[in-house]
Amino acid sequence: MGCAQSAEPWQLTMRWPSPVRSLPLRRRLAGYALAAVLAPLLMLMLASLRGQLNKTTDVLAFLVAVIAVALLGGLVPAVVEAIAGWLLLNFYFTPPVHKFTIAEANNAAALGVFVVVAVLISLLADNAMHRANQAARAIAEAGRMRAALLAAVSHDLRTPLAAAKAAVSGLRLPDVPLTADDHDELMATADESLDLLTRLVASLLDVSRLQAGAWPVFPRPANLKEIVTRSLDGLGPLARVVTIGIPPGLPQVMADPPIMERVIANVTANALRYSPAGSSPLLTARARGDRVELRVADRGPGVPQTDRDRMFAPFQRLGDASSSAGVGLGLTVSRDLTEAMRGTLKPEETPGGGLTMTISVPAVPGSAQSSPGSPGGREHEQTGPARHEPTITTVPECGTVLE
DSSP states (O other): OOOOOOSSOEEOOOOOOOOOSSOOHHHHHHHHHHHHHHHHHHHHHHHHTBTTBOHHHHHHHHHHHHHHHHHHHOHHHHHHHHHHHHHHHHHHHSSSTTSSOOSOHHHHHHHHHHHHHHHHHHHHHHHHHHHHHHHHHHHHHHHHHHHHHHHHIIIIIHHHHHHHHHHHHHHHOTTSOOOHHHHHHHHHHHHHHHHHHHHHHHHHHHHHHHHHTOOEEOOEEEOHHHHHHHHHHTTGGGGGGOEEEOOTTOOOEEEOHHHHHHHHHHHHHHHHHHOOTTOOOEEEEEEETTEEEEEEEOOSOOOOGGGTTGGGSTTOOTTOOOGGGOSSOHHHHHHHHHHHTTOEEEEEEOTTSSEEEEEEEEBOTTOOOOOTTSTTOOOOOOOSSOOSOOOEEEETTTEEEEO
């Protein structure tokens, strides 16, 4: 099925810890307390000055009270203060006094305008306060990110640089005889260190693009089996141990293929890194409602429930002290790229132990392929980089699995 690219890309914004919209309970309670105290005190003060102040001054005084409550306790206490102000202005300062009736239409209009203006001022003050809080949080988060970046650069980038420098320097020593094996070992060390350095720099650049919202995404109908094949091809020989199950008749997915390949490669590489010897990560796919799920399961140590949100934070490597593991950005980038395609990336426990990462993306309606044996159907083929003849087994809820 062909499909033209969308004229406008979906822009991606980096997901950093977002500020909580509601104020702390202490602030809100303080706002209610101020509203309860300020309204009667203001009424007593204005009543003692009756005859010296006009109605406009009375209304403005209660508006100032509303602003004060909004700045302390937020929107809801300020609205309570506005309602209390309307009642007090009506009962004590609007003829006939000590009654909730209003004799003149002009006074009724004035009190109505007071309520509207008070609510609008409350909204503006509340929004300004939250914007200030967001700016403060963003500044604090930027400082934390800079500190984490410096820590990552000082260690993770310095290590492969030092290894590559040492290897190249050893090759250039004129007075040290090197055997062919020594030469090959130094060349391999330099090559591996530079490859690691390239991956680290690419991850840091990815985060910069994500944070700046400068990564355009073009979701379009795509074949998940082909995406998985290309993503595993990029992992090299390690991908040969991955067990893959892509059932026949799976709908096409609405995704950006190169970005989807990047996500699958990152998640699969993570599963390979933590899989114990003799255990292969398992990639399975299924259609679920209007979405397609790709599950990457491993038999590694897993991640406790309490740490599953933290594992997506930048510069986090849970339980991994290896300097070759990178700067902890793979899952951060993967989740945000998935969400840019209107998908989700969620961790869960693998039955029997381990971690399963579920990539869920929208399915293309009416794009399910024919099952094997039906007219136009194709036999289920091996997906993945391994080119040997597949052994077919069955995994519940996953369809055919190829080994």
